[in-house]
Amino acid sequence: MPVQSLQNTDVIVLQHAPHPLLPFLQSQSQTTLTRLYQRPSSCLSIFRLLGPIERQLIMNLLWLESALSAATMSAWVLPEGKNAYDSALSVMTGLHIAQNSTVKLALNPTFKSSLRQAITGGGNTGSFGVPADKDSKRQSANIENLDAYALERWETILHYMVSSGQGQNPAKPSQGVLYLLQRSGLMNNAHGAVLQITSSGFQFLLHSPHDQLWNLLLQYLHMAEERQMDLVEVLSFLFMLSTMDLGRVRQIQYDCEYSTEPLSETQKAMLEDLRDYGLVWQRKTSSKRFSPTRLATTLTSSSPPLPSSHSTGGSRTADGTGAVALSSGAAQQGFIVLETNYRIYAYTDNPLQTAVLNLFITMKYRFPNLVVGMLTRESVRKALGNGISADQIISYLTTHAHPQMRKNNPLLPVTVQDQIRLWELERNRLKSAEGYLYKDFASQADYEYVLAYAKQLDVVLWENAAKRCFFGTLEGHANVRGFIERRTESV
Known part of the structure; x- marks a missing residue:
């Protein structure tokens, strides 16, 4: 070496x-x-x-x-x-x-x-999957169909995250996916029965599809024990999928479908979950054969896990195997232009990107390949109320800035960045808390004595010595009340 x-x-x-x-x-x-x-x-x-x-x-x-x-x-x-x-x-x-x-x-x-x-090579362990017997009556899915299927499933999850709770009715993923989103902290129902995206969920949208997928799969692995699933079987199946061949190549008519027969019970149960995530395709739920999608075969590689679904200033090209892949120019292409008057022009027809923008801007106009909106106090405060921070909004605008914007220094107008942060400070200057107000003390000595006891318990949220009153937490009320009653009885 x-x-x-x-x-x-x-x-x-x-x-x-x-x-x-x-x-x-x-x-x-x-x-x-x-x-x-x-x-x-x-x-x-x-x-x-x-x-x-x-x-x-x-x-x-x-x-x-x-x-x-x-x-x-x-x-x-x-x-x-x-x-x-x-x-x-x-x-x-x-x-x-x-x-x-x-x-x-x-x-x-x-x-x-x-x-x-x-x-x-060698051995017959079936570690890399066992190819299913060729079926002349049925045609296996080709790479284009598998890509379309994976993209539809994955964007259904992302679109639901950004659209749920926003007055829209997006396609709903399976209950297993919704449970995983809650367990991951990407969505919660803190404001009612409807799930809404969290601050972690918005940060999740800033990541690449590869990182997003592993974020969910890691939570899936953490849940394996409570679901009484063998962790080794779960991991080995994910690794098996990452080494399988993708789809049917037209030029040589090679079928890449795999048999479910050699799979363990844990791995067969995983097929249903992985279908919901878009990692596995089956003709029907009872089928004894399956095909991995690009989401699965790129789990442990650096290749892009998804093709482009809609134009965002880039183009889609076909690789040597006939798979639709995202060109490097399109992958890095930004689409957002932000002006100093808070107006945003987004050159996209992707409904997912439009839904993300709708989380923190006020939409004005929509054209076939252009969305126009405004950053307003109300739209930013709505985003802040959903757990999205000012820095995350600025980060999203920076990450997806149009190439023309990247010629600017600084990239985003400083006045707009400062105003977004000021709106956040404005919202955070007041905090609400449940508790009890203690007032009408007989003397200054009584007030100071009780206040000192409450401070020892660290339950005082606010005090006003001039008016002889203070505000304590809900949890500390029983102790403070008991102390006042004991002092009154002793007097």
């Missing part, structure tokens, strides 16, 4: 953000991870999620039949790469991929064996 290779990798790893699944895996027991590593597809998927230095260390240890001296390995590392090297070893040890030893370095034997099998 050349020294220069580690030095270059060190530069890369500083820019590599750890995958959100890794901390969850590190929190699991060694027994759980060892069971997971018995599946080659799981080992390959976890290998993909690791950073470049971790991957390089694994590949250098993978084909060694005996442990390597830790001193020998560290001698290959330049001084400036020492911190990155130690961090990589810490990640591998936390995942029980590498054995925790300061003398010898070696991979977990189970992980090593499975990853070797994933790379070289």
Whole structure:
């Protein structure tokens, strides 16, 4: 392993953000991870999620039949790469991929064996899925159909998040999806029976589809135990899906449908949930075959999980396999123009993007590919009331700014940013709380005595010495009242 290779990798790893699944895996027991590593597809998927230095260390240890001296390995590392090297070893040890030893370095034997099998092939474990028997009577879904299905399911979830509670009636996801959105804290029903988006939910919309999907899947994993689902089976099925082939390629008429027969009971139960999220397509619920969508096959890769659904200034292009993919220009294309008079022009016909804007602007006009609106005190206060902060509004406008706007410095007008924050401060200057007002004390001494006792309990919210009154919390009322009654009886 050349020294220069580690030095270059060190530069890369500083820019590599750890995958959100890794901390969850590190929190699991060694027994759980060892069971997971018995599946080659799981080992390959976890290998993909690791950073470049971790991957390089694994590949250098993978084909060694005996442990390597830790001193020998560290001698290959330049001084400036020492911190990155130690961090990589810490990640591998936390995942029980590498054995925790300061003398010898070696991979977990189970992980090593499975990853070797994933790379070289062989075995009949069905870890990468078992292809269904070819059915000449039925035509399997092609890539375009799978993309359309995944996009429709995923945008149904996002559109419901931004439109529910706004006087609209969007298509409603399944009860399982709604429960997951509540458990994730992305929506709540604090203002009534109707679910509404929360501050965390709005922040969720700012993330990429890949991060959004893993945000929900992590919550799904946390719920596995209470649903009496085997966590290893849940994880291994997600990893299996991420290594499967996508759809039917027209040129070679190759069907990529997989059989449900080898799946465990836990994994068969997961199919219903994953259909609701758009990760899996089945012709009908009782079908004994299924096809993963692009949302599933890109879970552990850096490829975009969704095609473009509507034009936002970009275009859609077909890749070599016939799949509709989002071009790099369209993926980075902004669509919002904000003027100093608080007027917003959004060049989009995407109903989801329009619904997001409707959370914090007042709509004025809608054209086939243009939405015009205003940032007003009322619209921003409505957003603040739904838990959306001023910084999140500014962040959304910055993230989706039109390329023409990006020529400005600063990007957004300072006066508009300041006014949004002032509206937030205006709303937050008063706070309401339930409690009791204590007044009409017989003397100043009585007032001060009771007030001192209430302050010891830390239940005083407001006081006015001139009028001999103070306001206490609802929880502290019983203690303060009891103290006043005891003092009155003693007098």
